[in-house]
Amino acid sequence: MTAPTAAPPPAAAFDRRDGLRYGALGLPLAFVALPLYVTLPDHYARQFGVPLATLxxxxxxxxxxxxxxxxxxxxxxxxxxxxxxxxxxxAGAVAALALALGFVALFFPPVTGGAALLAWAAGALALTYGAYSLLTVTHQAWGAQLGGDEAQRARIFAWREGAGLAGVLLAASLPSLVGLGWTAAALALALLAGWLGWRRAPRPTAAPRTSGVTGWSALMQPLRRADFRRLLAVFMLNGTASAVPATLMLFFVQDRLQAPASSAALALLLYFGAAVLSLPLWLRAVPQLGLARTWLAGMVLAVLTFAGAAGLGAGDLGGYYAVCVLSGLALGTDLALPGALLAGQIDAHGERGRSDGAYFGWWALATKLNLALAAGVALPLLALLGYSPGARDPAALTALTVAYAVLPCALKLAAAAALHYALIRAHALAPGPLRLEIHP
Structure with missing residues (x-):
């Protein structure tokens, strides 16, 4: 039995200026994430000839x-x-500098082939991932410590993710417009501006110090919470559903749709632009439906709209743009609401200001596993089924379509079912310390 914890400090008000200052760092973090998870596989495969299985x-x-x-x-x-x-x-300033340097090293290697290229890429990825993770987890933990009810937590994370969407829009357009060199320079400037905004953002009120658990026990503490394990499982299923098409998007556009690579940039702009517009609407739904049910609505909308990609073929670029816009409307829930749900769990267990980073560390691990599975399973599987970049064989293109569109919809449906039965229904039948909904 653990000792009772002191009540967390009350949450301060959070206005639009606070949101801009805190959320600004989300722009460069999302800015660097898109090239790492979308551009990098295609860049190394086409520019340096790295085989898909090796990559x-x-x-x-x-x-x-x-x-x-x-x-x-x-x-x-x-x-x-x-x-x-x-x-x-x-620490955030050091991590931001390392992140900028790692990005440059990754996309501008001094070697262009063989084992030397793979070794350089491995080192650059390790530096970039490590810096990105420390900066992201610290920034998220800071936001969770600001506290508030469901609506305020949703606003805090929506500002961060809204700035992140702006970063994605920039990252989607700049490489094709100005090249990777200027894109790296823009990333460095955005990191500086984001850190300066963070420096002026609302500061969390320190929780009372307790003897508590430390060391390995403290590291594993979040996993002992059944509600956190359930939320983490839903988050991983849903995240994998999003990571697979993100990894395969450029291949789908260039080979299945037989469209130029620049078309992918416009598709990303439409997708994330629709998500930006949808965020205020989803936030209005939270006080009526609660965080969990609003997220569930977004999942269902995503499946209904993205399923249309499975029927697309060569030349169907207009249809693909429509799918991007409609499925982008559902994205706002994936971005803002899961983190707000997690912050609510931390607060409900009296761990705000004590273990926020530990929770978001496991959260980041789940995000990375989603992306690892998408790249480490989908790419070799496609190679095994006979697909390679530039393929026009019908069987290979069918495999690409199934991996890009059908598999993510199945995973998203599984995530929706898990959210309903493991969180929403479970807490309705046996309410515990965590309160998922707000009713008028």
């Missing part, structure tokens, strides 16, 4: 290694935040 194995290994250290980085974030906001900001 998938490399990405899987590095992402698994990166994911393994995320819980430890979460505990580091907790330690930094306990020392005060200044310590967290200083």
């Amino acid at each position: 998938g194995a490399l990405l899987l290994a590095l992402r698994l290694l990166d994911a393994a250290v995320d819980p430890a980085l979460g505990r580091l974030a907790d330690a930094l935040l306990r020392r005060g906001p200044g310590a967290a900001l200083a």
